[in-house]
Amino acid sequence: xxxxxxxxxxxxxxxxxxxxxxxxxxxxxxxxxxxxxxxxxxxxxxxxxxxxxxxxxxxxxxxxxxxxxxxxxxxxxxxxxxxxxxxxxxxxxxxxxxxxxxxxxxxxxxxxxxxxxxxxxxxxxxxxxxxxxxxxxxxxxxxxxxxxxxxxxxxxxxxxxxxxxxxxxxxxxxxxxxxxxxxxxxxxxxxxxxxxxxxxxxxxxxxxxxxxxxxxxxxxxxxxxxxxxxxxxxxxxxxxxxxxxxxxxxxxxxxxxxxxxxxxxxxxxxxxxxxxxxxxxxxxxxxxxxxxxxxxxxxxxxxxxxxxxxxxxxxxxxxxxxxxxxxxxxxxxxxxxxxxxx
Amino acid sequence: xxxxxxxxxxxxxxxxxxxxxxxxxxxxxxxxxxxxxxxxxxxxxxxxxxxxxxxxxxxxxxxxxxxxxxxxxxxxxxxxxxxxxxxxxxxxxxxxxxxxxxxxxxxxxxxxxxxxxxxxxxxxxxxxxxxxxxxxxxxxxxxxxxxxxxxxxxxxxxxxxxxxxxxxxxxxxxxxxxxxxxxxxxxxxxxxxxxxxxxxxxxxxxxxxxxxxxxxxxxxxxxxxxxxxxxxxxxxxxxxxxxxxxxxxxxxxxxxxxxxxxxxxxxxxxxxxxxxxxxxxxxxxxxxxxxx
Amino acid sequence: xxxxxxxxxxxxxxxxxxxxxxxxxxxxxxxxxxxxxxxxxxxxxxxxxxxxxxxxxxxxxxxxxxxxxxxxxxxxxxxxxxxxxxxxxxxxxxxxxxxxxxxxxxxxxxxxxxxxxxxxxxxxxxxxxxxxxxxxxxxxxxxxxxxxxxxxxxxxxxxxxxxxxxxxxxxxxxxxxxxxxxxxxxxxxxxxxxxxxxxxxxxxxxxxxxxxxxxxxxxxxxxxxxxxxxxxxxxxxxxxxxxxxxxxxxxxxxxxxxxxxxxxxxxxxxxxxxxxxxxxxxxxxxxxxxxxxxxxxxxxxxxxxxxxxxxxxxxxxxxxxxx
Numbered sequence: 037x038x039x040x041x042x043x044x045x046x047x048x049x050x051x052x053x054x055x056x057x058x059x060x061x062x063x064x065x066x067x068x069x070x071x072x073x074x075x076x077x078x079x080x081x082x083x084x085x086x087x088x089x090x091x092x093x094x095x096x097x098x099x100x101x102x103x104x105x106x107x108x109x110x111x112x113x114x115x116x117x118x119x120x121x122x123x124x125x126x127x128x129x130x131x132x133x134x135x136x137x138x139x140x141x142x143x144x145x146x147x148x149x150x151x152x153x154x155x156x157x158x159x160x161x162x163x164x165x166x167x168x169x170x171x172x173x174x175x176x177x178x179x180x181x182x183x184x185x186x187x188x189x190x191x192x193x194x195x196x197x198x199x200x201x202x203x204x205x206x207x208x209x210x211x212x213x214x215x216x217x218x219x220x221x222x223x224x225x226x227x228x229x230x231x232x233x234x235x236x237x238x239x240x241x242x243x244x245x246x247x248x249x250x251x252x253x254x255x256x257x258x259x260x261x262x263x264x265x266x267x268x269x270x271x272x273x274x275x276x277x278x279x280x281x282x283x284x285x286x287x288x289x290x291x292x293x294x295x296x297x298x299x300x301x302x303x304x305x306x307x308x309x310x311x312x313x314x315x316x317x318x319x320x321x322x323x324x325x326x327x328x329x330x331x332x333x334x335x336x337x338x339x340x341x342x343x344x345x346x347x348x349x350x351x352x353x354x355x356x357x358x359x360x361x362x363x364x365x366x367x368x369x370x371x372x373x374x375x376x377x378x
Numbered sequence: 379x380x381x382x383x384x385x386x387x388x389x390x391x392x393x394x395x396x397x398x399x400x401x402x403x404x405x406x407x408x409x410x411x412x413x414x415x416x417x418x419x420x421x422x423x424x425x426x427x428x429x430x431x432x433x434x435x436x437x438x439x440x441x442x443x444x445x446x447x448x449x450x451x452x453x454x455x456x457x458x459x460x461x462x463x464x465x466x467x468x469x470x471x472x473x474x475x476x477x478x479x480x481x482x483x484x485x486x487x488x489x490x491x492x493x494x495x496x497x498x499x500x501x502x503x504x505x506x507x508x509x510x511x512x513x514x515x516x517x518x519x520x521x522x523x524x525x526x527x528x529x530x531x532x533x534x535x536x537x538x539x540x541x542x543x544x545x546x547x548x549x550x551x552x553x554x555x556x557x558x559x560x561x562x563x564x565x566x567x568x569x570x571x572x573x574x575x576x577x578x579x580x581x582x583x584x585x586x587x588x589x590x591x592x593x594x595x596x597x598x599x600x601x602x603x604x605x606x607x608x609x610x611x612x613x614x615x616x617x618x619x620x621x622x623x624x625x626x627x628x629x630x631x632x633x634x635x636x637x638x639x640x641x642x643x644x645x646x647x648x649x650x651x652x653x654x655x656x657x658x659x660x661x662x663x664x665x666x667x668x669x670x
Numbered sequence: 671x672x673x674x675x676x677x678x679x680x681x682x683x684x685x686x687x688x689x690x691x692x693x694x695x696x697x698x699x700x701x702x703x704x705x706x707x708x709x710x711x712x713x714x715x716x717x718x719x720x721x722x723x724x725x726x727x728x729x730x731x732x733x734x735x736x737x738x739x740x741x742x743x744x745x746x747x748x749x750x751x752x753x754x755x756x757x758x759x760x761x762x763x764x765x766x767x768x769x770x771x772x773x774x775x776x777x778x779x780x781x782x783x784x785x786x787x788x789x790x791x792x793x794x795x796x797x798x799x800x801x802x803x804x805x806x807x808x809x810x811x812x813x814x815x816x817x818x819x820x821x822x823x824x825x826x827x828x829x830x831x832x833x834x835x836x837x838x839x840x841x842x843x844x845x846x847x848x849x850x851x852x853x854x855x856x857x858x859x860x861x862x863x864x865x866x867x868x869x870x871x872x873x874x875x876x877x878x879x880x881x882x883x884x885x886x887x888x889x890x891x892x893x894x895x896x897x898x899x900x901x902x903x904x905x906x907x908x909x910x911x912x913x914x915x916x917x918x919x920x921x922x923x924x925x926x927x928x929x930x931x932x933x934x935x936x937x938x939x940x941x942x943x944x945x946x947x948x949x950x951x952x953x954x955x956x957x958x959x960x961x962x963x964x965x966x967x968x969x970x971x972x973x974x975x976x977x978x979x980x981x982x983x984x985x986x987x988x989x990x991x992x993x
Contacts, residue, residue, distance in 0.1 A: 057509070060509070162729045162730075163684070163729060163730060171658065174658075175406075175651060175654045175655055175658050176647070176651060178597070178650075178651075178654050179597060179601070179646075179647050179648075179650035179651035179654050180643075180647050180650075181601045181604045181605055181608075181643070181646055181647075181650075182605075183604075183605060183608050183624070184604075184624060184639075184643035184646065184647070187624070187627075187628065187631060187639050187643065188639075188640070188643070190631070191631055191636045191639065191640075195631065195632065195634060195636075196636075202632070263658075274728070275770060276765050276767060276770040276771050277770060277771055277772055277773045277774075279721075279726060279728075279765070280763070280764075280765055280771045280772075280832070280835075281773070281784075282726055282757065283724055283726055283757055283758065283762065283763040284757065284758040284762070284784075284785040284788070284835065284836075284839075285754050285755060285756070285757035285758030285759060285785070285788055285789055285839075286754075286758075286784060286785065286788045287754065287788055288750070288754075290784065290788065294773065294776065294784070295773050298773075298775050298776075299773070299774065299775060302775075314514045314515075317513075317514040317517065318514065318517065320516050320517060320520065320609070321516065321605050321608070321609070324609065335517055335520075336520065336609065339517075339520050339521055339524045340524065342524070347521070354514070372775065373774075373775060374774070374775060374819045374821070375774055375819070375821050
């Protein structure tokens with residue numbers, strides 16, 4: 037089948053997957069031992085107050101009605117009302133998302149630059165000293181918990197040398213975004229927003245705030261990428277078609293890129309996609325260490341507060357993201373690897 | 379029978395002694411084992427090694443930088459950090475060890491079953507594991523820990539649930555490959571029964587992969603446990619614990635007392651690193667890289 | 671002067687068990703338009719020798735001594751760029767498993783175009799593809815195949831494409847490492863036929879590496895029998911089959927099942943090939959040789975010309991002790 041039909045088929049498959057996920061989440065939250073509302077408020081709550089809250093949150097109706105309301109709500113992008121602050125969940129998540137997105141993009145850049153590049157280098161020099169050094173580096177980095185790495189970075193750069201901030205996303209006002217062809221845009225991504233407003237000071241400030249958390253998270257993930265890249269590249273470079281290509285007198289550069297990387301990095305791509313999706317679900321440890329108000333912080337707080345509706349909303353959101361990212365990764369993979377489509 | 383067992387132990391012991399000759403991989407395993415052994419011994423012998431009582435308050439002045447009397451300094455509560463480092467690993471090791479055990483006891487049999495059985499059993503299992511696997515690990519662990527509450531066992535279960543799918547997947551895919559191999563056919567032809575085949579033929583061949591996964595997994599469990607403790611979901615606030623110390627140390631860090639955070643963190647890195655070395659080394663050693 | 675002169679070549683691999691001496695002192699000549707068959711069991715070093723001729727060792731392998739003079743130049747001393755130019759243009763190689771010899775993410779046409787343009791950047795993509803189409807035609811394949819991916823083709827087609835790719839640049843020497851081993855008998859016959867044809871039309875020299883005496887019997891002018899990294903016997907094809915001298919050669923010939931013979935049992939050589947990572951004194955075959963005597967276990971024999979054009983490495987023929 038051609039690429040187009042593959043895309044269509046794969047996209048259609050996403051829908052039932054998401055439906056299934058959404059239903060499972062709904063069931064789990066309500067199947068938990070005890071009443072979700074009761075668990076949240078604790079046993080000492082006044083029954084009358086509890087009843088009125090339940091009514092307000094739509095929890096006093098039979099379960100199948102709840103399910104219906106839930107599904108209808110989802111189609112309209114309504115994720116329910118949170119227990120803890122009685123505000124709609126969806127807007128809270130949407131407003132927390134850009135922070136996580138910025139962090140994710142920055143960290144992925146670092147992770148790929150460090151992990152993939154070193155992994156390729158290491159595989160080309162199999163058995164050499166450089167290979168051993170890089171692998172040891174990978175092992176050590178892998179063993180450092182991300183929050184510890186974050187704290188060390190804070191200690192050195194924020195507290196020790198005072199050149200970078202120790203947390204938060206910006207020291208000044210929140211960038212308001214700017215106009216683009218007459219339309220006012222505020223993405224929530226402080227870097228983009230400050231550029232749109234033409235405010236270089238804000239831009240530099242937001243970058244400064246991004247450096248430490250992205251480095252910490254990025255390095256942490258790079259260890260995984262390094263190991264996977266190295267092992268996949270070793271396998272690709274050991275394949276007979278590489279030897280055959282060299283035997284034909286192809287330039288080493290062509291062999292490395294066209295025969296080595298093209299084949300070796302393909303599986304790494306899938307992992308990268310999954311990692312990206314996972315990061316979008318919120319890097320709790322990094323966000324709490326750097327006082328970063330993203331999805332991670334939101335989820336963490338919801339769990340601690342036993343705010344099950346908020347958790348439910350966040351999980352649904354995350355599930356949809358993973359489904360979409362998986363779709364994109366699969367399509368990309370199909371584009372790059374002809375074996376999948378024909 | 380006894381002869382057979384004896385003849386399996388000797389080669390196993392010899393294996394360890396020949397490891398250094400196995401190139402970089404072997405050396406990594408040895409280094410890793412040495413680190414882990416050292417830390418285990420240190421934790422076990424803690425009561426005899428610590429210069430001060432790790433839980434006693436005000437042993438010395440607060441937030442003192444490293445000095446001769448307190449080589450690693452003191453923390454906010456006036457506790458000697460060195461003593462807390464020596465004694466602080468026990469919870470982490472218990473939790474990591476227990477969670478790996480749970481993973482092994484649950485993930486491996488399920489993987490064997492799924493890989494070997496027909497789709498009826500395989501599909502739902504795989505589906506369940508895949509959806510579990512898709513969750514961001516830490517979030518899942520936090521959620522379970524929050525629901526189950528404190529305690530070594532609960533924490534271990536929380537961490538185990540996150541990693542069971544990994545064991546499951548690896549074992550399952552290995553079984554899928556292995557069961558097509560001729561030697562399994564041969565046993566079947568001789569009338570071997572399913573359980574027999576699974577345990578005596580397939581399982582031993584899956585063990586090397588499990589060993590690699592398990593080593594890396596212990597490292598991951600250590601790091602996850604540290605993370606959970608850091609977030610306040612740890613076990614026992616009173617006892618000495620590396621994770622808790624990092625958590626407490628955060629406050630002191632902002633006022634410049636870097637040693638309150640550095641040393642506990644280094645201990646975690648050392649423990650996780652030891653296991654990672656073992657895992658990396660094992661994957662090199664057990665992988666037939668000699669193409670000829 | 672011979673097209674290829676190999677002198678005392680040794681190749682070792684670095685392994686977990688130590689240094690594995692895959693090839694230990696091999697020498698032979700190959701003239702223009704001559705076909706040499708290198709025959710031996712698995713692990714005797716023949717494939718390694720093949721790779722060494724292009725200086726194409728895998729990461730942990732190294733040519734430890736010797737000279738390989740191809741068309742006047744020592745392949746082992748060339749710098750990277752010179753070596754690259756020799757590969758493909760002067761000498762080409764095809765491999766055993768056609769399934770894994772082609773890049774799965776590139777079209778067949780791209781394989782050809784890349785190879786042609788790597789040696790002559792002036793050639794345009796279209797010209798290269800046109801040439802590729804002609805080559806496929808000579809091999810009995812349609813030019814439509816150029817836009818296919820490797821996984822869409824059968825084993826036989828892939829092997830033909832491998833041959834086409836190897837010959838695209840008109841090399842003087844073709845090294846074929848077990849070219850038919852993974853193919854079924856019918857396709858094998860076709861490929862061998864093809865090789866014989868090409869030998870004639872392209873005036874090609876060939877080195878055919880295989881464990882199958884039947885294959886070399888049809889195509890080779892000379893045969894070298896390899897064991898344990900060394901050449902045990904080297905002579906022209908007729909001589910090897912009619913007057914084998916080395917005991918190992920004789921046993922190998924007995925192993926080929928003969929439909930016409932009366933015996934119904936299969937022959938085999940007891941024992942197994944030596945572990946080449948362990949140092950060994952004496953002849954490598956001594957442990958399994960029916961004609962072995964004391965000297966064989968103590969001292970390794972050397973390859974010597976026993977009669978014109980017939981070299982043997984065996985103590986039975988070296989005049990018993992004078993050297």
